[in-house]
Amino acid sequence: MSVILICIDEDVHSARQYCKMNNSIVDISRPLINILFPNRCSFCGRILEKRSCICRRCLSSIELIEQPFCPGCGAPLPAGLTTDENSCNQCRDLTFHYNKNESLGVFNGKLRELIHLYKFNRRRSLYRLFAELLLKHKMQYIMDHDILISMPLSRSRYSERGFNQSHLIAREISKRTAITFYGNVIIRKGNAQPQSKITTRKERLSNVTDLFIIKRRWREFLYKKNILLFDDVLTTGATASECAHSLFNAKVRNVDILTLARALRGPSTV
Numbered sequence: 001m002s003v004i005l006i007c008i009d010e011d012v013h014s015a016r017q018y019c020k021m022n023n024s025i026v027d028i029s030r031p032l033i034n035i036l037f038p039n040r041c042s043f044c045g046r047i048l049e050k051r052s053c054i055c056r057r058c059l060s061s062i063e064l065i066e067q068p069f070c071p072g073c074g075a076p077l078p079a080g081l082t083t084d085e086n087s088c089n090q091c092r093d094l095t096f097h098y099n100k101n102e103s104l105g106v107f108n109g110k111l112r113e114l115i116h117l118y119k120f121n122r123r124r125s126l127y128r129l130f131a132e133l134l135l136k137h138k139m140q141y142i143m144d145h146d147i148l149i150s151m152p153l154s155r156s157r158y159s160e161r162g163f164n165q166s167h168l169i170a171r172e173i174s175k176r177t178a179i180t181f182y183g184n185v186i187i188r189k190g191n192a193q194p195q196s197k198i199t200t201r202k203e204r205l206s207n208v209t210d211l212f213i214i215k216r217r218w219r220e221f222l223y224k225k226n227i228l229l230f231d232d233v234l235t236t237g238a239t240a241s242e243c244a245h246s247l248f249n250a251k252v253r254n255v256d257i258l259t260l261a262r263a264l265r266g267p268s269t270v
Contacts (some may be wrong), residue, residue, distance in 0.1 A: 039051060039052070041054050041058055042054060042060040043113070044057070044058055046227040050217075051125070053117065053123060054110070054112075054129075054131065056206075058108065058110055061108060062111045062126055063111065064104065064105045064137060065102075065105055070091060071088050071100055072091050072100055073100075073101055073262070074101040074102045074103045074257075074259070074262050075088055075090040075091070075264060076169055076262075076264075087123065090265060092262070094232060094237065096240075096244070097242070097244040097253060098240060098241055098243045098244035099254055099256050100257070101237065101240065101257035101259060101262070102138060102141050102257070102259075103140070103234060103261055103262035104138065104259070105260070105262075106132075106261065106264060107261035107262060108264075111261055112261065114130075115260060117160060118165055119161065119165050120136045120161075124163060124168065125196035127165070131153060131173045134173060134258070134260070135176060135177065141256075142173065142177065142228060142258065143177065143178070143179060144227045145227065146179075146227070147180050147181075147182055147224040147225050147232060148174055148179050148180065148181045148182075148227070148258075149182050149185050149227060149228070149229050149247075150164060150166040150167040150183055150229075150231075151166045151231035151232075151240070151243060152187065152212070152243075153188060153229065154188045155188075166230050166232055167183050169232075169260075172232040179228075182218060184215070185214060186212050186213065186246065186247075187214075187215060188212055188213075189211045189212075190210030190211055212245075212246040213246065214247060214249070218250075220257050222251070223252070225253055226252075226253050226254045226256075227255045227256070228258050229257050229258070230257075230258045231243060231257065231258075232260050233259060233263055234257065234261070234262050235261060236262045237257075238260075244257070
């Protein structure tokens with residue numbers, strides 16, 4: 001009876017978390033939890049057979065970025081345009097230290113909500129879904145590189161969030177492929193405001209004040225390697241560019257970026 005009362009007082013996610021933490025009652029309570037609180041899609045409410053938070057139908061509505069897209073920042077280009085660097089109105093007036101970025105999809109709709117669930121609502125298990133999607137749509141791009149590195153968080157941001165969202169996804173990609181993952185290569189010093197909280201492009205470009213330092217003991221492993229730097233969202237590309245600049249100072253051969261989503265600017269963000 002105590003288990004039932006606990007489940008009623010908590011939401012579905014909390015109830016399932018409670019059972020995970022109390023191994024002694026897991027076998028008894030799991031069937032009851034599944035009956036009282038079936039696993040549902042966070043978007044449409046459809047009951048899910050597998051442990052997830054999104055159904056296949058909602059997942060298929062994510063706006064993927066496919067060719068043609070900008071060879072620099074990875075933003076989608078209007079149909080009929082060639083992948084000419086001068087044709088992208090997202091980065092035409094910008095210069096990056098990295099070579100190029102490719103993103104899974106546009107930072108809107110359900111992809112944006114999923115990323116927010118992952119980063120800010122502690123739905124950490126989503127890293128497996130994100131890794132699966134990236135491998136499905138970006139496998140060749142990933143495997144064209146020698147080493148996969150995740151974008152570091154500042155110490156204060158890590159303490160606030162409790163985990164590095166990019167690290168978990170990149171590590172999972174490495175586990176499922178042959179690409180080498182180094183997860184603790186770069187130190188990030190500073191506490192710049194998250195780009196997602198800044199509304200104008202001009203402010204975002206001037207907001208990159210954090211310092212990226214490549215740990216000395218890793219430099220020999222990075223020397224003349226083709227690096228793929230993973231982050232969750234590319235907004236202006238300024239933060240990724242500064243991180244890439246530090247990697248080039250460590251004598252890597254090349255730096256490309258892989259991201260879950262590309263944020264696109266409109267009239268209100270110029």
